[in-house]
Amino acid sequence: MAEAPPPTLRLRLDEAALDANWRALDAMSGRARAGAAVKAGCYGLGVERCLPVLRKAGCRDFFVAHWSEVEAVLAHVPSAQVSVLHGVIDAAQASYAHATGVRPVIDSLHQARVWTESGGGRCDLMIDTGINRLGIAPDEIADPLIQSLDIEVLMSHLACADEDSAMNARQLAAFRAAIPLVAHREASLANSAGIALGRDYHGDLTRPGLALYGGVPRPEFAETIRQVAYPEAALLQVRDVPAGASVGYNATFTAPAPMRVGVVSLGYADGILRSWAGAHFAHGDRRLPILGKVSMDMIVIDLAQSPDLAAGDWVSLPYHLPNAARQTALSQYELLTVLGDRFG
């Protein structure tokens, strides 16, 4: 079959920023080293593009959520550097873990039993210190099933690291109390935001995700963390809309005067959700407001500030994550992971 022409939307990645973000988080992790959460396809930005950058920067600890995510990561890094956060819930997952050499993060007594009965081997262990999501309770640590595990990384996960909450210190205390109770090689508590809570939270290994990809979960990161993802799209058409005519579904925008508008090749199927209504695109330093509702594959913009733009010209969607989160009421995590797979 003929090769398809290039897409009319692209996700430009600033690889130098990704590299700099990992290095900055590694430096902020003090005596600990930084790993990388690369689940959900590097938070939507693509394993193919991000993994080589992270590896070259010096990262050697990678965390995915699902077993289905392992293969893509193993194309870039050795299996001993990969952990699966969801662990092993049945023999099929345990057998895949053994076949690939990737470590499961054991998240419950049930998982410890599944892992041990299938032959066991190196694993990580998640202790629940208050998030009540995954992980064994501190009083389960003494269980022989846990004591007999071969644990590489003992970890827990913070619920409120992006806030100045008393919960952080409580979770730290619970984690520290667990550390002497079971043999392990390394300890890991902090996600991106947790790195900014100071060296008590660093342990041996930190697990940033969001901030690698340009997220700013706490003000301490605002000066250091750089934007990584830049969505851009071509204009499919420009048109003149007469005064009094409406634009888009449900006719929510009516032109107050004759307008020149552009139809951008980007929509909610690409992750640019309807909560972007009221925001603007940009062409250089020109602001091009969004008119009416976001469609599945298209967004109409006001070209008053750039009347010379024509079909095929490219515009960008400002995607500085803290600003975009305020604009759309989506979280910075959602803004990254929602990005679709039609981007070139």
Ligand SMILES: *Cc1c(COP(=O)(O)O)cnc(C)c1O
């Ligand atoms: C996703 C995840 C991380 C990364 O968190 P960020 O807030 O994105 O830095 C770290 N640890 C665990 C267990 C996670 O699930």
